[in-house]
Amino acid sequence: MLAADQATKAWASSNLPYDRLVPVIPHWFGFGLLHNSGAAFGSLGGRNQVLTLVTIGLLVAFGWLLFRGALYGPLAAASLGAVLGGGLGNLADRVRLGSVVDFIQLRPWPADFNLADVAIRVGALLLVASVFLQGSRRTRPG
Secondary structure, eight states: OHHHHHHHHHHHHHHSOBTOOEEEETTTEEEEEEEESSSGGGTTTTOHHHHHHHHHHHHHHHHHHHHHTSSOSHHHHHHHHHHHHHHHHHHHHHHHHSSEEEEEEETTSSSOBOHHHHHHHHHHHHHHHHHHHHHHHHHSOO
C-alpha cells in the first residue's frame, strides 16, 4: 500500500496541474493536484506538525494492536494493515513535504483524496466489521 500510494503521488506531482481539474468522467471523476496541510476535508489547515504527532501516535497504537494480537483473524489483520499503510503514506508526505498530496476528485464526495486516504477509510470500516464479527462469535452459544 505504501509503495502504491507514494508512486501515485509522485505521478500526480509530476503530471497534474496544481489546483485544476483534469476530468476523466466530466462532472463526476477527475484528477487535480492539491497539497493539504490539514486533516480530512481540509480541517485543521496549517497544523501539519500537530497532525504529524497525532499520526505517529495513532500508527504506534494500531501497530501495537496488530503485533500484540489484540484483534485476531485475517479481516482484523488486513484492516489494521490497510490503516497502517495508508497512515504511513500520508505521514511520509507530511514529514517530507509539509503537507499531504491529494489528487483524486470524485463527486459528490466533498474533498480530494489519495490512495492512502482510501486505505485508511476502508481499513477503518473493515476494522469495525471485524470487531462486530468477533463480538458476535463470542456471544453465540455453543
